[in-house]
Amino acid sequence: xxxxxxxxxxxxxxxxxxxxxxxxxxxxxxxxxxxxxxxxxxxxxxxxxxxxxxxx
Numbered sequence: 001x002x003x004x005x006x007x008x009x010x011x012x013x014x015x016x017x018x019x020x021x022x023x024x025x026x027x028x029x030x031x032x033x034x035x036x037x038x039x040x041x042x043x044x045x046x047x048x049x050x051x052x053x054x055x056x
Contacts, residue, residue, distance in 0.1 A: 001028045002040040011036070 003026070004010075010024040018033045032040050 001030060001043050001045040002032045003028055003043050004039055005041050008039045011039075 004023060008025060010022060012022045013019050013033045013036070016033060016035065018031075021033075023029065023032070023036075023039075028043065028045075029040075
C-alpha cells in the first residue's frame with residue numbers, strides 16, 4: 001500500500017496505463033504510477049478486525 005508523502009498535492013496522471021486516475025493526500029493506494037513513485041511512501045496495509053489479508 002502507498003500514500004502520498006506529506007506536503008504532496010493531489011494530481012491526475014496524464015499518460016501511461018494509469019492515465020486519468022486521480023491521487024489524493026490521505027488516501028491509500030494498492031498501485032501507483034511508476035513515473036511518480038518519488039511522491040509516495042510505502043505503508044503497511046491495515047487489516048479490518050476479523051479479516052485476513054488474501055482471503056475473500
